Amino acid sequence: MSETIQLKIGDKTYDLPVITGSEDEKAIDISKLRDLTGYVTLDIGYKNTGATKSAITFLDGELGILKYRGYPIEQLAQKSSFLEVAYLLIYGALPTAEQIADFQRQINHHTLIHEDMKKFFDGFPSHSHPMGQLTALISSLSAFYPESLKPVQTAEDVNLTITKLLAKMTTIVSWIYKKSLGHPVIYPQNKHDYVTNFLYMTFGQRTEDVTIDPVIVEAMNVLLILHADHEQNCSTSTVRIVGSSEANLYSSVSAGISALWGPLHGGANQAVIEMLEKIKEDGGDTDKWIKKAKDKNDPFRLMGFGHRVYKNFDPRAKIIKKACDDILEKLGIDDEVLEIAKRLEEVALKDPYFVERKLYPNVDFYSGIIYRALGFPTEMFTVLFALGRLPGWIAQWKEMKENKEPIGRPRQIYVGAIDRDYIEMDKRELVTQ
Numbered sequence: 001m002s003e004t005i006q007l008k009i010g011d012k013t014y015d016l017p018v019i020t021g022s023e024d025e026k027a028i029d030i031s032k033l034r035d036l037t038g039y040v041t042l043d044i045g046y047k048n049t050g051a052t053k054s055a056i057t058f059l060d061g062e063l064g065i066l067k068y069r070g071y072p073i074e075q076l077a078q079k080s081s082f083l084e085v086a087y088l089l090i091y092g093a094l095p096t097a098e099q100i101a102d103f104q105r106q107i108n109h110h111t112l113i114h115e116d117m118k119k120f121f122d123g124f125p126s127h128s129h130p131m132g133q134l135t136a137l138i139s140s141l142s143a144f145y146p147e148s149l150k151p152v153q154t155a156e157d158v159n160l161t162i163t164k165l166l167a168k169m170t171t172i173v174s175w176i177y178k179k180s181l182g183h184p185v186i187y188p189q190n191k192h193d194y195v196t197n198f199l200y201m202t203f204g205q206r207t208e209d210v211t212i213d214p215v216i217v218e219a220m221n222v223l224l225i226l227h228a229d230h231e232q233n234c235s236t237s238t239v240r241i242v243g244s245s246e247a248n249l250y251s252s253v254s255a256g257i258s259a260l261w262g263p264l265h266g267g268a269n270q271a272v273i274e275m276l277e278k279i280k281e282d283g284g285d286t287d288k289w290i291k292k293a294k295d296k297n298d299p300f301r302l303m304g305f306g307h308r309v310y311k312n313f314d315p316r317a318k319i320i321k322k323a324c325d326d327i328l329e330k331l332g333i334d335d336e337v338l339e340i341a342k343r344l345e346e347v348a349l350k351d352p353y354f355v356e357r358k359l360y361p362n363v364d365f366y367s368g369i370i371y372r373a374l375g376f377p378t379e380m381f382t383v384l385f386a387l388g389r390l391p392g393w394i395a396q397w398k399e400m401k402e403n404k405e406p407i408g409r410p411r412q413i414y415v416g417a418i419d420r421d422y423i424e425m426d427k428r429e430l431v432t433q
Contacts, residue, residue: 009037019050023058040411051232052240052405056089056395059231061309066316068229069093077319082224083107083194086391089229090162090398108190110167111197113175114144121179130176130383131261137172139254141165148248158401161249162394170194173387174201177380195221198387203375215330216374219323223367226316227385229392235259235266236389236396241408243397256393257386266382266389269368272304273378276337276344284336286343294353304365305348306358316363324366327373341369 003018005028014036017029027050034040043049058067066073069088076085080094087095087103095103120140124133141164142148148161175185178201186201196217204210230236239256243249260266279289292300307314328338345361348354371381 007037009039012037019053021053022055023060034411040413042413046237051237051408052400053403054232054396054399055092056399057229057231057392059309061307064315066230073226073315074319077222077225077316080221080225081193081195082221082228082388085225085228086166086394089391089395104193106163107167107194108188110164111171111188111190113168113171117144117172118185121175124179127180130180130379131257131386133176134172134383134386135254135257135261137176138165138169138257139251141168142248142250145250148250151246158249158398162398165249165253165394166390169387169390170198171201173383174198176383177202177376180377180380195224213330215326219327219370220374222319222323223370223384224388226320226363227367227388229389229395233265234262236393239393239397240400240405243400244405244408246407249394249397252397253390253393256389260386260389261382266385268303268364269371269385270378270381272341272365272368273337273372273381275303276340279340280337284340286340286347290344290347290351302344302348302359304362304368305354305360307362314360314362317361317366320363320366320370321361324370324373327370331373333373335372338369338373341365 003020004015005018007014007016016033019027019029021027030041041049056069058070059065068076068085069092071088071094076088080088083104084095084100087100117137117140120137121133145161145164147157150157153161171188178185186204188197188201190197192200192212196212199212199217199220200210203212232240235256238259239252242255243252247255263271279286282288289300289302292298293302345365348359348361354360367385368378368381371384372378376384
């Protein structure tokens with residue numbers, strides 16, 4: 001017999017079904033609540049609302065668990081490449097050697113972007129934010145590839161659009177970086193793997209065949225894997241709800257990029273570096289700023305510590321800390337900002353105030369440090385986050401389409417004025433805003 005929850009409203013009782021997930025998560029199915037009772041639920045921010053059933057990512061914030069398609073993030077970060085994880089997320093299984101080689105070949109075939117897109121770069125104001133460029137450029141791909149707009153698409157059509165988006169994302173991101181420096185763009189060299197090709201286009205020169213350090217390639221692979229998906233967060237939910245209107249993949253992902261842009265979401269690692277710069281400009285006294293963080297009457301908060309979902313140590317942070325240490329040792333960078341970060345990390349891992357409150361350094365803290373060490377400007381950090389999150393967005397969009405989910409349409413509780421009669425302009429009173 002299926003488990004139910006009883007809801008009593010007045011003298012009537014309603015049985016609501018209970019849904020149990022594969023990891024024993026429990027949910028009350030209220031999908032027919034309004035039809036049954038005339039009521040809706042109010043859950044501002046959707047913190048207690050499951051908007052979909054998904055087989056892609058499992059996250060347990062209390063226990064610090066993150067899995068992609070059932071595989072622990074620790075194993076994937078240690079043993080996989082980013083492209084292999086992308087395949088896993090999108091198609092549901094780890095690829096064979098033949099499948100991943102074919103996947104790489106297909107992507108290599110589509111890494112070039114239309115030359116007319118160069119005109120977009122010329123049209124952007126100098127020093128315009130990279131995320132503004134990225135969301136516009138990704139959305140514009142639907143104009144260059146109108147076949148993605150077909151209302152009925154075969155699996156081959158969808159896979160071609162997915163392949164093009166994955167392939168062209170690295171070229172677009174690297175060109176945004178090059179243009180920010182005023183440098184000529186570098187075209188892809190398909191002898192490289194996915195991540196190496198991206199780093200080559202980003203840091204390479206037209207006049208020489210640059211060899212990318214394997215330590216840097218490995219660190220970038222790990223970073224992108226850790227960001228590849230994270231359940232129904234703000235940007236992922238945006239991709240799904242935009243896609244539910246039958247919007248094409250390019251425009252759906254562009255909407256997700258816009259959602260990611262916010263400082264409360266993808267902009268967190270940029271905020272970490274900005275905080276470290278602020279401490280540096282103040283003289284670099286970390287003890288002073290630690291005391292400010294502990295003072296409940298002081299508005300200052302340490303960025304990159306703790307997580308709204310993980311109530312334990314962020315499992316991604318454990319992995320990325322090693323990559324961060326390896327990069328800093330390999331590059332031997334003398335940077336006061338990074339020294340400040342190390343001092344803050346040391347305190348947060350030992351100080352009872354932070355330990356008791358589980359305010360451990362999170363993935364945004366370490367990713368910001370790595371990106372800075374590699375030479376990326378802070379405004380590029382969220383763009384790199386988007387590059388990593390792309391396979392997750394694609395997988396979520398694809399799953400939503402395959403499940404034939406209805407168009408997203410949240411309800412609301414109206415609290416505005418009622419029964420107002422129109423007032424002629426000469427009789428209206430001044431309303432202060």
